Amino acid sequence: MTLRIVPLYPELLSIYADRGNVRVLEQRARWRGIPVEVSPLPLGADLDPAAADAILIGGGQDRDQALVAEALLAQTPALRSAIADGVPVLAVCGGYQLLGHGYVDQGGQRTPGSGLVDLETQAGPDRLIGNVLVEVDLDGHRERMVGFENHAGRTTLGSGVEPLGRVLAGAGNDGVSGHEGCRVGRVIGTYVHGPLLPKNPWLADLVLGWACERRGLDGALEPLDDRLESVAADAAAAIALAERR
Amino acid sequence: MTARVRAAAGAARAAGALSRLTGRGGGTTMPGHVLLRLAPEALGELAGGLPDGTALISATNGKTTTAAMLATIVGGDRAVCRNVGGANLVSGVASALVARPPDAAVGVLEVDEAALPAVARAVVPRVVALGNLFRDQLDRHGELEMVADRWRRMVDGLPAATTLVLGADDPVVDALGDGRDLVVRYGIDDPAVARPTRDDAADSTHCVRCGAPYAYRAVYLGHLGDYACPQGDHARGGLDFAARDVRMDGVAGTAFRLDAPDGAHELRLPLPGLYNVENALAAIATAHVLGVPVARAVERLGGFTAAFGRFERLQVDGREAVLLLFKNPTGANEALRAIAGDLADSRVVLALNDRIADGRDVSWIWDIDLEGALDAAAGVVCTGTRAADLAVRLRYADLVADRIDIRTPPEAAFDAAVRDAPPGGRVYVLATYTAMLDLHRVLAERGLTRSFWEEAR
Numbered sequence: 001m002t003l004r005i006v007p008l009y010p011e012l013l014s015i016y017a018d019r020g021n022v023r024v025l026e027q028r029a030r031w032r033g034i035p036v037e038v039s040p041l042p043l044g045a046d047l048d049p050a051a052a053d054a055i056l057i058g059g060g061q062d063r064d065q066a067l068v069a070e071a072l073l074a075q076t077p078a079l080r081s082a083i084a085d086g087v088p089v090l091a092v093c094g095g096y097q098l099l100g101h102g103y104v105d106q107g108g109q110r111t112p113g114s115g116l117v118d119l120e121t122q123a124g125p126d127r128l129i130g131n132v133l134v135e136v137d138l139d140g141h142r143e144r145m146v147g148f149e150n151h152a153g154r155t156t157l158g159s160g161v162e163p164l165g166r167v168l169a170g171a172g173n174d175g176v177s178g179h180e181g182c183r184v185g186r187v188i189g190t191y192v193h194g195p196l197l198p199k200n201p202w203l204a205d206l207v208l209g210w211a212c213e214r215r216g217l218d219g220a221l222e223p224l225d226d227r228l229e230s231v232a233a234d235a236a237a238a239i240a241l242a243e244r245r
Numbered sequence: 246m247t248a249r250v251r252a253a254a255g256a257a258r259a260a261g262a263l264s265r266l267t268g269r270g271g272g273t274t275m276p277g278h279v280l281l282r283l284a285p286e287a288l289g290e291l292a293g294g295l296p297d298g299t300a301l302i303s304a305t306n307g308k309t310t311t312a313a314m315l316a317t318i319v320g321g322d323r324a325v326c327r328n329v330g331g332a333n334l335v336s337g338v339a340s341a342l343v344a345r346p347p348d349a350a351v352g353v354l355e356v357d358e359a360a361l362p363a364v365a366r367a368v369v370p371r372v373v374a375l376g377n378l379f380r381d382q383l384d385r386h387g388e389l390e391m392v393a394d395r396w397r398r399m400v401d402g403l404p405a406a407t408t409l410v411l412g413a414d415d416p417v418v419d420a421l422g423d424g425r426d427l428v429v430r431y432g433i434d435d436p437a438v439a440r441p442t443r444d445d446a447a448d449s450t451h452c453v454r455c456g457a458p459y460a461y462r463a464v465y466l467g468h469l470g471d472y473a474c475p476q477g478d479h480a481r482g483g484l485d486f487a488a489r490d491v492r493m494d495g496v497a498g499t500a501f502r503l504d505a506p507d508g509a510h511e512l513r514l515p516l517p518g519l520y521n522v523e524n525a526l527a528a529i530a531t532a533h534v535l536g537v538p539v540a541r542a543v544e545r546l547g548g549f550t551a552a553f554g555r556f557e558r559l560q561v562d563g564r565e566a567v568l569l570l571f572k573n574p575t576g577a578n579e580a581l582r583a584i585a586g587d588l589a590d591s592r593v594v595l596a597l598n599d600r601i602a603d604g605r606d607v608s609w610i611w612d613i614d615l616e617g618a619l620d621a622a623a624g625v626v627c628t629g630t631r632a633a634d635l636a637v638r639l640r641y642a643d644l645v646a647d648r649i650d651i652r653t654p655p656e657a658a659f660d661a662a663v664r665d666a667p668p669g670g671r672v673y674v675l676a677t678y679t680a681m682l683d684l685h686r687v688l689a690e691r692g693l694t695r696s697f698w699e700e701a702r
Binding site: 011014015016017019020023024027061062063067129130131148150193194195198199228229231232234235236239 | 380388389390450456458599605606607608609610611612630631632633634636637638640641643646649651
């Protein structure tokens with residue numbers, strides 16, 4: 001029973017070192033003795049929902065985003081069916097925006113998104129750039145999420161969509177609501193890269209646990225020694241707080 | 246020169262002297278700030294006073310080394326006006342023009358990718374050498390495509406008499422020569438030293454005209470290589486200066502045959518790695534445009550010594566320390582490849598800072614091909630403001646935890662690595678810009694290396 005991690009279009013969607021997220025999921029499975037393989041979906045190929053246990057969507061250059069949006073739109077039915085089967089989806093930055101209905105750029109031009117999540121993104125006058133610290137409530141306990149954001153888009157969540165967390169330092173979805181990211185079932189969207197998972201191993205294990213369950217494996221993962229990750233996250237949190245805008 | 250510019254230049258020189266006297270720095274940017282405030286038109290006038298014209302050099306990777314090589318070559322028979330110490334924004338260029346030697350005949354100016362359009366507008370250059378564009382400091386420069394667009398507009402605004410020297414191995418740079426008469430292209434042409442595949446972090450992989458993925462006959466570094474669009478819309482241009490029969494000898498250096506317009510030359514470069522082959526080609530081609538015969542350029546490069554933090558080598562307590570700057574995934578990958586064969590028994594210091602000059606966003610370390618790259622080293626010490634990020638990166642690259650150490654500040658990491666290295670052994674330091682500056686300052690205080698702003702004086 002091999003766990004299959006599927007990054008979408010990594011040749012175009014890996015601008016903020018999104019391959020780091022893939023690497024972290026892969027290694028944390030391997031270190032626990034769970035057989036795992038990474039099967040990237042190339043541009044132009046069709047997603048087989050039965051052959052994916054976790055789907056990752058990264059961020060791309062603005063120029064490539066339109067190319068990707070078109071390809072992704074064609075895969076929306078397959079994505080929908082994967083999500084209905086319990087496959088977790090982790091979407092970062094540009095990938096997060098593509099989860100929504102669409103993206104309106106500074107010139108007013110609209111690129112349609114997949115509409116998998118009820119959210120909409122509009123380009124703002126400037127880019128929101130800097131270190132981020134976010135507080136996430138996760139099934140009764142509180143986790144800390146750290147990383148870096150760099151986005152022009154301001155994302156507004158639909159009324160039924162929960163944010164992933166509350167911004168303690170940084171801009172988050174739009175710089176005003178105090179919200180960062182979205183979470184609908186096992187679909188998570190966020191602007192936080194850095195990459196996201198190395199300094200937030202709890203989130204990596206959340207996604208990995210879901211992927212294991214979906215594959216029919218035990219989703220309760222044995223703990224790993226994450227002391228280095230804690231030191232790195234402490235440093236990143238301190239920097240984010242010190243430069244709070 | 247107008248009286249206003251002369252007065253402004255005098256004030257700027259005084260400010261620079263004051264800055265050095267008060268120990269605030271080498272005066273590498275302060276005079277420029279003063280000059281631009283007092284007489285914004287001064288840049289063009291001062292550069293116009295250089296009888297042999299000015300060469301502007303820009304690239305994501307290699308601009309400092311290329312400029313240093315070019316200054317070595319043209320400096321053999323003329324006084325050169327150049328900027329040093331990475332002071333490559335408009336203020337640094339202005340400072341260099343203010344502080345130029347009185348008999349300076351030619352300008353050799355390294356320019357930041359983002360600052361290049363403004364500098365090219367102000368200084369009417371005789372030659373502009375453009376090497377490559379890689380993703381680099383997204384939080385500061387923006388995406389690669391934005392920088393490429395600015396370069397395209399900059400080239401459109403250049404006078405017809407300006408020669409472009411282009412790194413043809415980079416598709417985006419190669420295409421900048423479209424529709425221009427005075428273009429010189431250089432590149433590597435030796436499939437024997439090509440990489441089997443493109444790096445995961447490769448950037449410009451799709452045709453600049455139609456968007457189809459390029460087919461590569463050879464990949465040399467990152468997305469640099471011999472490429473062609475499968476639909477026939479764009480292929481690497483003909484090479485006026487080509488490196489063939491490349492022989493790499495690890496840290497010791499590289500040799501190759503240079504095929505130039507006047508025939509073949511044999512070049513021995515005391516610097517390792519294919520990226521230094523690219524730098525040497527750019528410097529020789531640019532010098533040729535400035536009137537230096539190829540044979541003379543080749544001879545002068547044979548005695549070239551490294552620029553600040555670019556394979557500087559120094560002796561410490563019977564060990565050899567090798568200092569390498571790293572600032573983006575491609576540069577880091579090339580540095581790691583250059584030392585790969587010489588890692589046995591050595592210690593490695595990795596220093597990652599996240600100050601503005603380094604890039605606040607450190608996510609790029611995940612685009613470095615670190616998997617297996619340091620396995621042969623006896624130990625790795627991580628340091629800098631983001632030392633722990635590096636340690637986490639190494640953990641996921643499967644480097645054994647007991648060989649990873651974290652120590653700050655950089656000099657403490659350096660001292661530990663030197664102490665742990667066997668006598669006669671090597672310590673490699675890979676550091677981001679400000680981490681290298683910090684370490685360099687301490688080493689200079691100990692008399693181990695000169696201050697970087699003294700180097701070209």
